Amino acid sequence: MATEDIKLNRLEDCLWEIPRQGGMRVPGRIYASEKLMAGLKGDNSLRQVMNVAHLPGIVGYSLAMPDIHWGYGFPIGGVAAISVDDGVISPGGVGYDINCGVRLVKTGLIFEQIKDKLTRIVEALFSLIPSGVGSEGTIPKLSKQDEKRLLREGARWAVTEGYGSHEDLSHMEEGGRLAAAEPELISDRALERGLKQVGTLGSGNHFLEIGRVEEIYLPQVADTFGLFPDQVVILIHTGSRGLGYQTCEDSLKVMNKAMSAYGISLPDRQLACTPIQSPEGQDYLAAMAAAANYAWANRQVIMSQAEKAFMKALGINPRELGFSLLYDVCHNIAKIEEHTVDGRKRSLCVHRKGATRAFAPGHPQIPADYQNVGQPVLIPGDMGRYSYLLVGTESAMEKTFGSTCHGAGRVMSRAQSKKQSHAINIDQEMARRGVVARYQGRGTMAEEMPHAYKDVAEVVETMDHGGISKRVARFRPVGVIKG
Amino acid sequence: MANDRGTFREIEHTADLGAEITAADLPALFASAGEALYALIADPATIENREAIMVSATGANPEDLLHTWLCELLALFNVEGFVGKRCEIAYISDGRVQGRVSGEKLDLKRHVFHTEIKGVTYHDFKVWQDAGTWHARVIFDV
Numbered sequence: 001m002a003t004e005d006i007k008l009n010r011l012e013d014c015l016w017e018i019p020r021q022g023g024m025r026v027p028g029r030i031y032a033s034e035k036l037m038a039g040l041k042g043d044n045s046l047r048q049v050m051n052v053a054h055l056p057g058i059v060g061y062s063l064a065m066p067d068i069h070w071g072y073g074f075p076i077g078g079v080a081a082i083s084v085d086d087g088v089i090s091p092g093g094v095g096y097d098i099n100c101g102v103r104l105v106k107t108g109l110i111f112e113q114i115k116d117k118l119t120r121i122v123e124a125l126f127s128l129i130p131s132g133v134g135s136e137g138t139i140p141k142l143s144k145q146d147e148k149r150l151l152r153e154g155a156r157w158a159v160t161e162g163y164g165s166h167e168d169l170s171h172m173e174e175g176g177r178l179a180a181a182e183p184e185l186i187s188d189r190a191l192e193r194g195l196k197q198v199g200t201l202g203s204g205n206h207f208l209e210i211g212r213v214e215e216i217y218l219p220q221v222a223d224t225f226g227l228f229p230d231q232v233v234i235l236i237h238t239g240s241r242g243l244g245y246q247t248c249e250d251s252l253k254v255m256n257k258a259m260s261a262y263g264i265s266l267p268d269r270q271l272a273c274t275p276i277q278s279p280e281g282q283d284y285l286a287a288m289a290a291a292a293n294y295a296w297a298n299r300q301v302i303m304s305q306a307e308k309a310f311m312k313a314l315g316i317n318p319r320e321l322g323f324s325l326l327y328d329v330c331h332n333i334a335k336i337e338e339h340t341v342d343g344r345k346r347s348l349c350v351h352r353k354g355a356t357r358a359f360a361p362g363h364p365q366i367p368a369d370y371q372n373v374g375q376p377v378l379i380p381g382d383m384g385r386y387s388y389l390l391v392g393t394e395s396a397m398e399k400t401f402g403s404t405c406h407g408a409g410r411v412m413s414r415a416q417s418k419k420q421s422h423a424i425n426i427d428q429e430m431a432r433r434g435v436v437a438r439y440q441g442r443g444t445m446a447e448e449m450p451h452a453y454k455d456v457a458e459v460v461e462t463m464d465h466g467g468i469s470k471r472v473a474r475f476r477p478v479g480v481i482k483g
Numbered sequence: 484m485a486n487d488r489g490t491f492r493e494i495e496h497t498a499d500l501g502a503e504i505t506a507a508d509l510p511a512l513f514a515s516a517g518e519a520l521y522a523l524i525a526d527p528a529t530i531e532n533r534e535a536i537m538v539s540a541t542g543a544n545p546e547d548l549l550h551t552w553l554c555e556l557l558a559l560f561n562v563e564g565f566v567g568k569r570c571e572i573a574y575i576s577d578g579r580v581q582g583r584v585s586g587e588k589l590d591l592k593r594h595v596f597h598t599e600i601k602g603v604t605y606h607d608f609k610v611w612q613d614a615g616t617w618h619a620r621v622i623f624d625v
Contacts, residue, residue, distance in 0.1 A: 043497050045497075069497045069498055070496065070497040070498060071498050071499070071606075072498075072499060072604035072605075072606030072607075072622055072624060073604070073605075073606055076498050092605075092606075095624070096601040096602040096624045097601055097624075131599075133589070133591075133596065133599050189558055189562065192562050193558075193561050193562055202599055203598050203599040203625075204598060204599060204601070204625045242561050242562075245561075245601040245602050245624075246558070246561075248602060249554060249602050249603075252605065256605070268605070268606055268607075269605035269606070269608065270604050270605040270606040272605070410497045410498050411497075412497070413495040413496055413497050414496070414499070414500055414625070415493050415494075415495055415500075416495065440591065440596060441595075441596040441597055441598055442595070443595075443596070443597030443598055444597065444598045447598065447625075483599065
């Protein structure tokens with residue numbers, strides 16, 4: 001069925017439904033403005049929403065957030081809540097980059113204080129935080145024993161090793177550690193890939209962005225998060241690196257072989273899955289948790305390296321810099337969560353593939369100091385226009401299993417973006433946007449230029465309008481490093 | 484074995500990178516698919532044939548075999564940093580492929596690096612034969 005033949009019912013201004021049909025077990029629901037929906041006609045993402053609806057045990061809807069775009073298996077921006085008792089787990093619903101996520105770091109500085117030293121800061125960041133491609137990591141190569149400890153402990157491992165502080169741990173989803181992690185389930189090849197990549201950004205769409213607080217929409221909430229106008233903040237976007245990619249690949253192979261024994265047949269092999277309660281399902285959950293812990297340790301080390309880079313470039317001490325973690329979110333993950341469905345509490349495995357958890361105020365999994373305002377949601381933009389801080393709502397709990405968007409969402413293929421970038425001088429274009437950029441591969445940068453993305457403002461406004469997550473602040477990028 | 488060169492072209496995909504490969508026979512298809520993977524990672528014109536490695540993979544059918552072959556090449560890049568310039572298939576039969584890949588370790592000072600590839604996805608992954616010509620379609624997660 002071509003995308004243009006998919007029947008869509010408009011339920012609300014920014015909410016569309018694909019009725020249940022064929023092998024779909026639930027309807028599909030897409031959050032999108034009319035403009036964003038029009039942009040989906042040219043790709044396969046709506047078909048992917050339908051494919052996800054085939055997963056055994058899926059509850060409610062196959063959901064898509066407004067940054068939805070064509071992925072592999074799940075659409076990017078897809079959310080599927082699946083019954084823990086009789087449903088499946090799908091590594092494709094998490095993705096290769098397990099626990100790819102974002103953290104937002106505050107400083108005590110305003111933009112005026114760094115303006116003249118921005119190039120120096122970006123150079124220092126670029127030198128202390130490698131991409132990890134074709135080079136050593138930022139910290140000495142680990143022993144396998146240390147690596148396994150890291151896989152059990154997550155961000156806590158990094159803090160114990162001297163990267164950051166214990167206070168940081170309370171400002172991460174799950175405290176930066178999934179307790180179900182089992183390093184013995186990680187293959188030798190995945191372990192090998194992980195040995196020297198701790199503290200590396202990777203390439204693709206991963207980046208570190210220096211921003212300034214440009215607009216505050218909810219002053220009281222911003223105040224609770226410690227944000228003020230023109231403040232310098234840092235966004236770090238990366239994940240579990242080669243260890244996570246390999247773990248996904250290993251698990252997909254196992255599940256593709258095992259699936260038929262459980263009588264499961266799906267429209268896309270990338271959706272390969274087995275029952276959550278099966279040995280394969282349980283093994284994947286434990287391996288995924290270990291890879292997720294690697295990602296938290298990675299972001300923790302990068303944050304600590306970024307602090308060193310700022311101090312070196314500005315010649316100031318930690319107290320003057322005032323580096324502190326506002327929050328860290330995962331946007332490629334499957335988590336076992338309690339949700340109320342049709343008035344009944346249920347244990348669900350919520351797959352978020354390019355989607356962010358957005359829990360409401362008062363939820364027990366939100367840090368104590370944010371209980372009154374809700375969970376921070378971090379939305380990196382396109383490195384050229386703006387990034388956002390949002391906050392979770394009760395509406396998200398009721399309608400999207402506590403989930404919202406994760407970024408701008410691509411609108412242009414990488415090949416197209418590269419073609420358009422041929423005609424422009426990337427450095428000049430970023431400078432025109434007021435951004436000092438340093439990057440490893442011109443190809444990646446050309447594929448990731450702002451013109452390849454939707455306007456992230458439209459994406460977050462859609463979620464704000466639908467009451468799913470509210471805008472708290474907008475950041476203007478001023479410096480970027482990329483692998 | 485016959486190793487007439489196949490061809491590949493990049494295909495449009497919003498989030499990721501894809502390639503469609505065409506060749507007269509299976510060995511050429513596998514060789515070209517490997518070269519397509521490497522061309523997405525780095526500019527082959529900047530890679531030199533400094534060393535050669537033997538790579539083998541197994542799979543139940545041509546589709547699985549091509550998938551594991553590409554996964555092996557990607558793993559060797561990720562663990563050893565080895566980027567191939569030219570692939571030659573020495574043996575392909577009964578669910579097993581063996582090839583010789585010449586190239587060198589990635590050196591960011593000399594090579595034009597494009598992007599890291601996270602995985603060889605199964606999404607829309609296809610190997611098929613049409614009027615005596617072999618085709619493959621693969622989408623890589625980047």
